[in-house]
Amino acid sequence: MQIDSSTPGVHPARLPLNQYDHNFCDSHASLNLAQAKIEADRCYYCFDAPCQTACPTGIDVPGFIRRIADDNIRGSADLILSANPLGGICARVCPTEVLCEQACVRNTGEDKPVEIGLLQRYATDKFFEMRGAPLFTRAASTGRKVAVVGAGPAGLACAHGLARLGHDVVLMDANPKLGGLNEYGLATYKTTNGFAQKEIDWLLSIGGIEVRNNTRLGTNVQLDTLTREFDAVFLGLGLAGVNAIGIEEPQAAGVRDAVEFIAELRQARAYSTVPVGRKVVVVGGGMTAVDAAVQSKKLGAQSVTIVYRRGSADMSASGYEQDWAQKNGVHIRHWATPKALLAESGRITGVQFGYTRVEGGKLLETGELFTLEADIVLKAIGQSFVAQPLGSTLELRQGRIVTDDEGRTSNAKVWAGGDCRLGGRDLTVEAVEHGKVAAQSIHAALSA
Amino acid sequence: MANLNTEFLGIKSPNPFWLASAPPTDKEYNVVRAFEAGWGGVVWKTVGQDPHVVNVYGPRYSALLNGDRRVIGFNNIELISDRPLQTNLDEIKRVKRAWPDRAMIVSIMVPCEEEAWKQILPRVEDTGCDGIELNFGCPHGMSERGMGASVGQVPEYIEMVARWCKTYTRLPVIVKLTPNITDVRYPARAAKQGGADAVSLINTINSIMGVDLDTMTMVPSVGKQGSHGGYCGTAVKPIALNMVTEIARDAQTAGLPISGIGGISTWRDAAEFIAMGCGTVQVCTAAMVYGFRIIEDLCDGLSNFMDERGYANVGDMVGKAVPSVTGWSSLNMNHIEKAVINQDSCIQCGRCHVVCEDTSHQAITATKDGKRHFEIKEDECVGCNLCVSICPVPNTITMRTLKPGEIDLRSGMPVPGEYANWTVHPNNPMSSACA
Secondary structure, X not given: OOOOOOOOOEEOOOOOHXXXXXXXXXXXXXOOHHHHHHHHHHOOOOOOXXXXXXXXXXXXXXXXXXXXXXXXXXXXXXXXXXXXXXXXXXXXXXXXXXXXXXXXXXXXXXXXXXXXXXXXXXXXHHHHHHOOOOOOOOOOOOOOEEEEEOOOHHHHHHHHHHHHOOOEEEEEOOOOOOOOHHHHOOOXXXXXXXXXXHHHHXXXXXXXXXXXXXXXXXXXXXXXXXXXXXXXXXXXXXXXXXXXXXXXXXXXXXXXXXXXXXXXXXXXXOHHHOXXXXXXXXXXXXXXXXXXXXXXXXXXXXXXXXXXXXXXXXXXXXXXXXXXXXXXXXXXXXXXXXXXXXXXXXXXXXXXXEXXXXXXXXXXXXXXXXXXEOOEEEXXXXXXXXXXXXXXXXXXXXXXXXXXXXXXXXXXOEEEOHHHEOOOOOOHHHHHHHHHHHHHHHXXXXXX | OOEOOEEEXXXXXXXXXXXXXXXXXXXXXXXXXXXXXXXXXXXXXXXXXXXXXXXXXXXXXXXXXXXXXXXXXXXXXXXXXXXXXXXXXXXXXXXXXXXXXXXXXXXXXXXXXXXXXXXXXXXXXXXXXXXXXXXXXXXXXXXXXXXXXHHHOOHHHHHHHHHHHHHHOXXXXXEEOOOOOOOOHHXXXXXXXXXXOEEEEOOOEEEOOEEEXXXXXXXXXXXXXXXXXXXXXXHHHHXXXXXXXXXXXXOOOOOOOEEEXXXXXXXXXXHHHHHOOEEEEEEOHHHHHHOOOHHHHHHHHHHHHHHXXXXXXXXXXXXXXXXXXXXXXXXXXXXXXXXXXXXXXXXXXXXXXXXXXXXXXXXXXXXXXXXXXXXXXXXXXXXXXHHHHHOOOOOOEEEEEOOOOXXXXXXXXXXXXXXXXXXXXXXXXXXXXXX
């Protein structure tokens, strides 16, 4: 049987083989030299630049852009990476339209900010292509040992910061590969050609960081052992729990977590091996929902619908991401909540939704129902922190670890940052800042 | 539609835009294309004695570019015509016959010997051309042979050669001046003294465009070495305009016809040169950057400007702005201005604040009521115009003139109503007020 986008059911290889490379290529071409120069020239080199203030890692944006204009790519990368050691991946995944670019003064009058994200990517990509002598070197060894648990953006940034300051770091991660979200949780077209791994290789090249993969907190290693054996511990734990859809889930094939689907794609040896439905329904309204929906479309699904219980403005996926989904043929339906998963002969056939509306600030169901056919339902309702592996030693609130601004937890030897930490917007760039600040705080504590 | 017809030394052209002596006027083919495009006249690329000189067969040009690679400055090590004299003369004759309404000036450069000029002038005159331009400007290649700028730098030589030319030809004589001197008034006075009918300026400025830092070689280089070249293009316009103005307002040369040259790229540039005393303007770099069709924009822009302002003829505008130029000592010390920032169009980039704070008078706020806010502190503002000059948004920072009687918050004193310059200022030890 010839399988294509219109074939019912769930199948891999819906597309001609040569189509996959095209579909999963870099979603945004990087700037070429001429484009980068012209765009860099648009920067006004503002005083006390609003874009820099808007960046969670405080990158000197006017400075790095001016260095691009001045043919000083190495200096540009230095400014970026010294403020944000994951500046390359952040240039790809940051919602710049609500961070630096939103603050750009060019928006006033022109509605067209300087393309800060693309320029940051230009500088870091060029630097990684041609890098000469190391940008950063380790300080003299302090003889202190720090355990960093979780090798996502927060853990990586913390490990790099500590290594620069001369501490010995043991970096542990439950997964076989480092990177956390960068390696497992992003759409493939956001980080092509193994960029996430290349950046991590560069980051570790500073030395002094021992990597222990497949090491899971609570299973292979315990927090109280770490606090005994190390001078300090940084927890950069991700969100291991996936929120429930809130309705009964029948024992039927075709329902899966969006994060797991995204991870499977990132790790697939060939995209053509990943099965996808003819009709896909994604429930949720964040980046994960968009990444899962767009990639379903790119795998050859005939129709993909994101269903979100509130309006467009309430979605946590940015306006830019919503546009991106729609440009890729994903249909977004607002104001509907799942009521029932429909199944036949052990397979999902559709989802019944109830219309919603807001009344007096509260989300209500109107009582009207509609049904969308589906042979795959991807759940993207959000993720949650699983605190159980911590034991009972740290203060938690709303299910996450309580810290001060420097990342210090209720345990004097433990710092935490990234998604496991209370507060924040669950952004990669914010996790990097947490790791960076915690490294400085740990250093101060160990030097005291 | 304003009348762009121009008469300069009795030479008529349908508009004041001539192509300067340079590669665009090197031969019949180019000049015919230029006339077809609408240029009012040409100064035929400098002819010299046989055997003709030979150019390098390698880079002769290089450009100074801005961020988006627009040419803002240009330089060259091109020489005078590298074709036999008779070839040039034959072509000049043919073109002038075919285009009788266009100005045809022939640029000449031969050694500073009376015989050389005596020989060449009748042959040039025989082409039927309208005038000659003496190339006393070229700063490279020919100057080492005792011609070009090396003549333009010695007023006595200028006067001498101009006099020979007036002796051996009936054609109007224009002397093209070099800017590579200390005071352009001296060569201009010498030209007039020698009987020249007009001066044209500026020729190119000695320059080295840059250094290739990979090879540690100057740019441009022919093989592994280069030589200084002549600088021109938009970047030299302010220098040229100043020199033109110096001649226009010098008592000894006032009224001497001037053909303006130097970075004229737009109708506005041309209008400015005309306002500073030029009867015609000559263009080269702009044509070399964009091609001959820019003549349409030059004529159209100038004509529309003249219609808007009510100038019927180009001649009505010549020298209009010259009286506005004076020496520093004549400036009114009682005239006081303050910058004003339009908060509605300000985009809050803060550049005005930081440059005023770092390099000037600390007269612009950065915050107000805890918010980012840029506003002039009138008690500190000296009216220097730096903020106006660097503000990226047009018309957002402007200058306001204080009215007589208004209190200058900086000095706490009322603005005097009367004019008073440095010569009468109490702080000037030589002031007449101190006497």
